[in-house]
Amino acid sequence: MVNTVLDGLAGIGRAVLMLCRAAGALVLFALVGLSHLLRPPFYGRMFLRAFIEIGYFSLPVVALTAIFTGMVLALQSSTGLARFSAETAMPSLVVLSITRELGPVLAGLMVAGRVGAAMAAEIGTMRVTDQVDALTTLSTDPMKYLVAPRLLAGTLALPLLVLVGDILGVLGGFIIATVKLGFNAATYISNTLNYMQTIDVVSGLTKAAVFGFLIALLGCFNGYGSRGGAQGVGAATTSAVVAASVLILAFDYGLTELFFAR
Amino acid sequence: MNGAAAKIRVRGLRKAFGAKRVLDGVDLDVPEGTSTVVIGGSGSGKSVLLKCILGLIEPDAGSIEIDGRDVLRLPRGERAALRRQIGMLFQNGALFDSLPVWHNVAFGLLAQGRVNRAEARTRAVEMLAQVGLPATAAELWPAELSGGMQKRVGLARAIAAQPAVLFFDEPTTGLDPIMGAVIDGLIVDCVKRLGGTAVAITHDMASARRIADRVAMLHSGRIIWSGTPEALMASGNPYVDQFTHGRRDGPIRMELRG
Numbered sequence: 001m002v003n004t005v006l007d008g009l010a011g012i013g014r015a016v017l018m019l020c021r022a023a024g025a026l027v028l029f030a031l032v033g034l035s036h037l038l039r040p041p042f043y044g045r046m047f048l049r050a051f052i053e054i055g056y057f058s059l060p061v062v063a064l065t066a067i068f069t070g071m072v073l074a075l076q077s078s079t080g081l082a083r084f085s086a087e088t089a090m091p092s093l094v095v096l097s098i099t100r101e102l103g104p105v106l107a108g109l110m111v112a113g114r115v116g117a118a119m120a121a122e123i124g125t126m127r128v129t130d131q132v133d134a135l136t137t138l139s140t141d142p143m144k145y146l147v148a149p150r151l152l153a154g155t156l157a158l159p160l161l162v163l164v165g166d167i168l169g170v171l172g173g174f175i176i177a178t179v180k181l182g183f184n185a186a187t188y189i190s191n192t193l194n195y196m197q198t199i200d201v202v203s204g205l206t207k208a209a210v211f212g213f214l215i216a217l218l219g220c221f222n223g224y225g226s227r228g229g230a231q232g233v234g235a236a237t238t239s240a241v242v243a244a245s246v247l248i249l250a251f252d253y254g255l256t257e258l259f260f261a262r
Numbered sequence: 263m264n265g266a267a268a269k270i271r272v273r274g275l276r277k278a279f280g281a282k283r284v285l286d287g288v289d290l291d292v293p294e295g296t297s298t299v300v301i302g303g304s305g306s307g308k309s310v311l312l313k314c315i316l317g318l319i320e321p322d323a324g325s326i327e328i329d330g331r332d333v334l335r336l337p338r339g340e341r342a343a344l345r346r347q348i349g350m351l352f353q354n355g356a357l358f359d360s361l362p363v364w365h366n367v368a369f370g371l372l373a374q375g376r377v378n379r380a381e382a383r384t385r386a387v388e389m390l391a392q393v394g395l396p397a398t399a400a401e402l403w404p405a406e407l408s409g410g411m412q413k414r415v416g417l418a419r420a421i422a423a424q425p426a427v428l429f430f431d432e433p434t435t436g437l438d439p440i441m442g443a444v445i446d447g448l449i450v451d452c453v454k455r456l457g458g459t460a461v462a463i464t465h466d467m468a469s470a471r472r473i474a475d476r477v478a479m480l481h482s483g484r485i486i487w488s489g490t491p492e493a494l495m496a497s498g499n500p501y502v503d504q505f506t507h508g509r510r511d512g513p514i515r516m517e518l519r520g
């Protein structure tokens with residue numbers, strides 16, 4: 001009896017230790033990656049490639065997510081707010097939810113699935129086929145060549161995506177409100193603009209930058225450390241997406257505290 | 263040894279992966295301007311040995327001297343500078359599959375800023391011709407090449423920057439006998455003409471005799487025999503004899519499952 005309890009505690013202890021080790025390795029990896037952004041040579045082409053991959057090719061999925069989110073928000077809140085006879089608050093509720101919260105978080109989760117997985121798979125394949133080692137033997141630092149450009153691209157691309165998503169999300173709400181719920185278009189727009197503050201958008205975009213960094217970081221970190229053939233790359237891909245998604249939600253809470261809690 | 267200074271001197275090199283001891287006290291001298299062939303059974307740690315010297319795997323113990331300086335005990339910058347003079351052909355080619363063939367070949371030259379992108383393409387085509395590939399191959403992607411062609415592109419990439427030391431991990435495996443002989447000739451050329459130093463891993467005894475000034479055999483984590491290629495086939499060492507003659511019976515037991 002005592003033994004099983006002790007075994008259980010030992011297991012928990014081991015898990016905690018492993019988690020701390022992984023977290024330490026991740027932080028170190030991030031710092032090394034960032035330090036390469038400050039020292040030449042810079043790989044502009046690699047940055048551009050990653051930026052286009054993240055920013056441009058994620059546009060459709062982020063746009064669709066944002067539009068539908070705006071639409072469903074309008075629908076839900078109009079029926080919900082009707083109980084308090086507060087339907088007029090609907091436009092500001094939609095715009096606040098989208099810019100502060102749902103825009104960055106949903107875009108982050110979608111991009112984590114798309115881009116984080118692809119990064120982990122690409123770098124992981126390069127690792128297990130010795131391509132990462134080959135870089136080193138050809139006078140190129142793989143952290144500088146593979147990781148640093150992706151970190152920068154993720155950090156810069158996601159805010160732009162989220163900005164587009166914010167606009168489309170509000171548009172989705174606007175369409176449902178005017179076409180289906182009989183709102184006056186001009187009132188809807190003026191309501192939206194009147195209640196929206198700079199901090200709403202700025203906080204959302206800051207979140208997006210942090211999420212973009214996290215997605216790229218986890219994709220690179222897991223790919224870079226992958227071992228053992230196709231199976232290892234598959235495992236790296238999965239943990240890149242899972243870890244990025246969890247961290248996005250955790251940082252979302254933390255950043256919201258930072259911006260709005262008093 | 264031949265009076266020539268050792269370009270690379272390995273002493274007591276140890277590396278274990280978990281409980282598995284792969285290198286267990288390797289001593290190896292590679293004299294400047296010669297080519298050394300390392301032979302040994304599959305899984306005996308030949309690739310790991312080269313990767314340790316290149317700094318791609320951190321050994322557990324021992325010393326690796328390049329130009330008389332112990333790379334494991336130097337500061338990072340100097341360590342990298344010493345190792346930058348080594349070019350490597352990886353066992354599986356390790357071509358960058360996101361880059362076309364010409365960019366693969368010229369990668370080292372571009373990275374060192376020795377050519378611009380326009381010159382890089384011409385240089386790549388020259389290098390490809392040296393390994394018997396047509397200029398049309400330059401525009402292909404690595405995935406579009408046969409295994410033997412990938413190996414030759416890998417070779418062209420390794421020698422493009424004319425490094426002072428060249429490592430070849432099974433340069434002729436997967437090539438037809440004629441191309442194998444051509445590649446061997448190319449390796450000998452690199453060493454003789456450029457005054458370079460080479461370490462090659464091979465399973466091919468004919469190739470070993472063509473390339474080698476010296477042969478060393480790696481077995482159970484150590485160099486158990488080394489000598490000239492002429493002495494190789496009649497070494498009197500039962501392990502070497504079994505290996506070079508490809509006998510099933512002898513002191514080396516292959517680990518077979520089942």
Ligand SMILES: Nc1ncnc2c1ncn2[C@@H]1O[C@H](COP(=O)(O)OP(=O)(O)OP(=O)(O)O)[C@@H](O)[C@H]1O
Nearest residue numbers: 279282284302303304305306307308309310311353
């Ligand atoms: N990164 C690694 N992690 C764990 N084990 C490894 C690693 N690299 C090599 N090994 C192990 O080290 C041993 C030696 O591997 P190595 O690739 O050096 O063999 P080799 O002599 O080159 O064989 P071959 O002739 O088949 O290429 C193998 O048993 C392999 O399983």
Ligand SMILES: [Mg+2]
Nearest residue numbers: 308309353431
């Ligand atoms: Mg090998």
